[in-house]
Amino acid sequence: QVQLVQSGSELKKPGASVRVSCQASGYTFNAYTINWVRQAPGQGLEWMGWININTGNPSYAQDFTGRFVFSLDTSVSTAYLQIVSLKADDTAMYYCARAVMGSTALDYWGQGTLITVSA
Amino acid sequence: QSVLTQPPSVSAAPGQKVTISCSGSTSNIGSHYVSWCQQLPGTAPKLLIYDTDKRPSGIPDRFSGSKSGTSATLAITGLQTGDEADYYCATWDNSLSTYVFGTGTKVTVL
Numbered sequence: 406q407v408q409l410v411q412s413g414s415e416l417k418k419p420g421a422s423v424r425v426s427c428q429a430s431g432y433t434f435n436a437y438t439i440n441w442v443r444q445a446p447g448q449g450l451e452w453m454g455w456i457n458i459n460t461g462n463p464s465y466a467q468d469f470t471g472r473f474v475f476s477l478d479t480s481v482s483t484a485y486l487q488i489v490s491l492k493a494d495d496t497a498m499y500y501c502a503r504a505v506m507g508s509t510a511l512d513y514w515g516q517g518t519l520i521t522v523s524a
Numbered sequence: 525q526s527v528l529t530q531p532p533s534v535s536a537a538p539g540q541k542v543t544i545s546c547s548g549s550t551s552n553i554g555s556h557y558v559s560w561c562q563q564l565p566g567t568a569p570k571l572l573i574y575d576t577d578k579r580p581s582g583i584p585d586r587f588s589g590s591k592s593g594t595s596a597t598l599a600i601t602g603l604q605t606g607d608e609a610d611y612y613c614a615t616w617d618n619s620l621s622t623y624v625f626g627t628g629t630k631v632t633v634l
Contacts (some may be wrong), residue, residue, distance in 0.1 A: 440623070442569075449526065450569065450612055452623040466622045496588075500568055509616050509623050510559040510574035517568050 407431040409501050409515035410442055416521045417491050425486040425518045427501030435459050437503040439484040440474065441488045455504070456484060491522045528613055528626035535632040538601050544629045546596040546613030552624060556616045558596040560589055563610045572611075573598060603632045624627060 412426040427439060441453040454465040456475040463475035472478050474487040488495055502511035536542045546558065546588045571580050573589035576596065585592040588599045596613055613626035 442625075447630075448564075449628040450614075450625040452614075452625060467620070491542070502569075508574070509614070510571060511561070511569075511614075512571045512574065512580060514568040514570065 407474075407503075407513045409503065409513055411499075411501060411515040411518045414519040414521070418524055419493060419522055419523075421490055421491050422487065422489045423491060423520055425488075425499050425501075425520070427484045427486070427515050429482045429484070429503070432503075434479060434482040437446065437505055439475075439477075440502045440504055441473075441486050442500040442502060442511070443469075443497045444500065444517075445494070445511075448497075453486075453499075454498045457506075488520070491520075493522050495520060526627045527617055527620065527622050527624050528615070530611075530613060530626040530629045532622060532627070533630045533632060535634055536603050537634045538603055538605065541601045542603060542631060544598045544600075544611055544613075544631070546598070546626045548596070548615065548617075550594055551619040552594075552615050552617040553591060553596055554594040555618055557614045558589065558591055558613055560587075560596075560598045561612050561614065562607075563612065565609070569612065600631070603631075603633055607631055608633050 408430045410428045435458040438455045440455040443451045453469040456463045476485045501515040503513050534542045557575045561569040562572050563569045576591045577589045586602045611629045617624045
């Protein structure tokens with residue numbers, strides 16, 4: 406069955422960096438894109454962008470340029486989200502989700518990774 | 525602020541029907557398919573509807589989607605206590621060149 410399994414929760418200090426992993430299984434990894442979605446505490450969903458598994462090219466939403474980096478290790482069917490220079494308002498649940506190439510429907514989601522930024 | 529507006533909450537008794545609206549514009553809903561996802565408390569979102577009116581395998585036909593112009597609607601019939609969740613619409617926006625989620629609607633079963 407299709408699964409996206411994310412790494413565990415992290416507690417970081419302001420200014421630090423963090424990397425979240427999203428390991429896919431149960432499907433052909435490069436037939437889909439991986440999208441990243443943020444959900445701040447008590448808030449709605451925000452699309453951060455996506456990465457093309459075939460080319461490795463990332464595309465970032467406007468609010469997620471500069472400090473956010475999407476990457477891949479196709480040998481282990483894993484996508485990564487790195488956030489640098491963490492700020493308190495980066496505290497949120499981060500989800501990976503797959504979509505068919507050319508589609509915007511996010512059909513399978515990871516379980517989420519809680520990133521807490523606090524001094 | 526999202527460009528897709530949903531009512532903050534809707535409620536109904538078990539067995540009844542609720543509808544959730546998602547209001548957008550010609551640059552998003554008016555030009556693209558709409559999807560809907562359900563987020564049960566403390567869990568990851570789950571796809572309910574894609575391509576405006578299609579259900580993934582395993583989603584009961586109590587859930588249906590539709591679109592008219594620049595608005596989309598999710599209908600839930602035969603409401604159950606297990607349907608208590610937050611629901612989000614989503615689509616691509618040409619003007620913003622980004623995927624956008626709606627503001628979210630909390631469904632309460634009375």
